[in-house]
Amino acid sequence: MGYKTILAVLDSPKNTGPISEFAIDLARQFSAHVVGLRAEILPTVPLIAPMEIPDPTAMEMLQQAAEVETGKIAAAFREKAEHEGISFEWRSFVSSAGYSSESVLECARASDLILAAQTDPALSNDNSADLETLLFESGRPVLLVPYILSAPKPVRRVLIGWNGSKEAARAAFDALPFLTRAESVEILSIDPPGMPRQAPDLAGADLAAALARHGVNVTLTTLEKGELSVEAVIENRLSDNSIDLLVMGGYGHSRWWEMLFGGVTRNVLTSMTALTLLSR
Numbered sequence: 001m002g003y004k005t006i007l008a009v010l011d012s013p014k015n016t017g018p019i020s021e022f023a024i025d026l027a028r029q030f031s032a033h034v035v036g037l038r039a040e041i042l043p044t045v046p047l048i049a050p051m052e053i054p055d056p057t058a059m060e061m062l063q064q065a066a067e068v069e070t071g072k073i074a075a076a077f078r079e080k081a082e083h084e085g086i087s088f089e090w091r092s093f094v095s096s097a098g099y100s101s102e103s104v105l106e107c108a109r110a111s112d113l114i115l116a117a118q119t120d121p122a123l124s125n126d127n128s129a130d131l132e133t134l135l136f137e138s139g140r141p142v143l144l145v146p147y148i149l150s151a152p153k154p155v156r157r158v159l160i161g162w163n164g165s166k167e168a169a170r171a172a173f174d175a176l177p178f179l180t181r182a183e184s185v186e187i188l189s190i191d192p193p194g195m196p197r198q199a200p201d202l203a204g205a206d207l208a209a210a211l212a213r214h215g216v217n218v219t220l221t222t223l224e225k226g227e228l229s230v231e232a233v234i235e236n237r238l239s240d241n242s243i244d245l246l247v248m249g250g251y252g253h254s255r256w257w258e259m260l261f262g263g264v265t266r267n268v269l270t271s272m273t274a275l276t277l278l279s280r
Helices: 012-032 055-083 102-109 130-140 165-175 205-212 230-240
Strands: 003-011 032-040 087-095 113-117 142-145 156-163 184-190 218-223 246-249 274-280
Touching: 003 012, 012 032, 012 055, 012 113, 012 142, 032 055, 032 102, 055 087, 087 102, 102 130, 113 130, 130 142, 156 165, 156 230, 165 205, 165 246, 165 274, 184 205, 184 230, 205 218
Parallel strands: 003 032, 003 113, 032 087, 113 142, 156 184, 156 246, 184 218, 246 274
Antiparallel strands: 142 274
C-alpha cells in the first residue's frame, strides 16, 4: 500500500524548490506519479479615479507578471522532476477562485495525497485560505511541510493525535503508508473522556490493535494537560521525542486551524516542527 498520485501545490517561487524536493522524495519511496499544480488568481481590476473606470493597462501588466511567475515555477518543477527521472505532469489553472475552483478541486480529489507548504509568517503571502480549501473541500489527506524544513528526511517516528473522532480515524488510516514504514508510532490521547466500554487510560487501544494488524509498531500514551494547553502538550511531545510526522484529524467548519480535539488553536500549525498529515 502506498501513495501513487501525489499533488504538489506550488503556490509561490519560494515554496517550489522545497515542495518539489519533498514530492520527488515521496515519488521515489512509493513509486508515485507527481502532479505539479499552480492555481493562478485573476488580478483585481485597478480603477481609475474619479469615474472608477477599469485600467486595462494595469490589469494586463498584473496578468503578465502572474504568467511569468507561473512559467518560472513550472520550469523549476519540470527541471527537478526530469533530472530525477520520476513520473510527473504539470497543471496550471487561471480563475477568479484560485484553489477553490472546481478544476483544481477535481484534480485534488483524484490524488492520494496533497503536499503543500506551511505558511511562513515572515512572508507577506498567506496561503492558509488555500490550505483550508484543500483540506475541507478535496476529501483527500493534506501533508504540510514546515517552512523550517529545507530537505526531506526519513519518517521514522510518528505521533498520532487521537480523540476517537471520525476525523482522527480517517487521518490515522490515511497515514498508513507512512505508519507501516516507520520505526515507531505513538498514539497520544490528552485528557480522554471515559467511554462506555473503555477506561480513559485505554483510549486508542482499538486503533492500536487495528494498526498492529497492518504491521505497525505502535504504542499508547495518555496524558493530562494540567495547566498547559493541548497544543503545548503536543509541541512538547514533538520536540522531546524527535517526531518526524504528526498525524491528526481536521475539525471545525469555518477556520482550518481550529482542529485538534475540537479546541486546539492555530498555534499547533504555526509552530509545527514536523511534517503534519491532516485529514477531514
